[in-house]
Amino acid sequence: MEFRAPTVAAQQNAEAISYLTKSLKDPAAGRRQVEQLIEDLGNAVAYYPDWHPLLTLPPRHGADYVSSLSELKTYAGMDHTREFVRGFVTCPYSSEVADRLVKAVNAVEGLYARRLDAPLYADNAYPVVVAALTVTLEADGTIRGRDVLAWFVQQSAREAQGAQVAETWWNVRSVILGAPHGSRSSLFVNQHTGVHMRKILEAMNASGMFGPIKESSLAMLSPKKLHTIGDTLIRTAIRNWDRESATLEFEMRGETCKAAFRDTWDDGTEYSVRVEIGKYELFVSGFYEPKGEKISFTDPQGKREVAEKFL
Secondary structure, rough: OOOOOOHHHHHHHHHHHHHHHHHOOOHHHHHHHHHHHHHHHHHHOOEOOOOOHHHHOOOOOOOOOOOOOHHHHHHHHOOOOEEEOOOOOEEOOOOOHHHHHHHHHHOOOOOEEEEEOOOOOOOOOEEEEEEEOOOOOOOOOEEEEHHHHHHHHHHHHHHHHHOOOEEHHHHHHHHHHEEEEEOOOOOOOHHHHHHHHHHHHHHHHHHHOOEEEEEEOOOOHHHHHEEEEEEHHHHHHHHOOOOOOEEEEEOOEEEEEEEEEOOOOOOOOEEEEEEEEOOOOOOEEEEEEEEEEEEEEOEEEEEEHHHHHHO
16 A cells, blocks of 8 residues: 555654643643644654664664664653654653753763653653754655665664675665655655665665575565465465375475474364475465365565465
């Protein structure tokens, strides 16, 4: 489904307003405060991309990978938090904790924190607003493209030092785009910037700087195609199964398929089924109910070139 940023932003903002105001004695005043935060910090979001200054600027332990605010010591004391494109608000119940958080954040170049006078989340909470001063928003609410590309390349170069495999766009787009996101854009990154990020990633992968390319996500395929692939593999395995063996090998479309079966409840009513080709070349798992010949399965994972043989 196409990513419709205005609709998604409206949903995110409405949820943030509700979360931060529904328990207040004066929710209308709280709503005005959150609306001002949205004006200052951008739309509410689910989580940050891993190149975002709020994640990369605070000090960390060595080269440890950081994927969320809570992993950083700078933000110790966070409680009841809602995130926005260029900053976040958090609502600890202690004035002392709030002051300590403000002091820690303001010690980091490029970040700024302040206490709010009015309550949010709860009347006895002490809200703190944290903003990334280096983040500039475009007219569409996303982050300025040239900054995004520079931060993305810098973060990728740091990760290359300890990388063992290169991840495809489809495997890692959620940590590149942040959430919520579509196939090449998000509330952080517009489509123009997202397209360039993908091109840069593919060029870096092709260079070999991360190691051999690993494919696992098949999100580039439509739900109908994913269902066809999974259905073909699971049904073929069941059709060749003798109803007794725990494992099975069969040849299909030039590939050796290995299937494993387990009686889920030890009563013959349902069997767990997994079909695998090579070492994660392609695999799918699901369930088979003999009564009614009913099957269900999760989306297959693996390499696109192999998966498309089963369409």
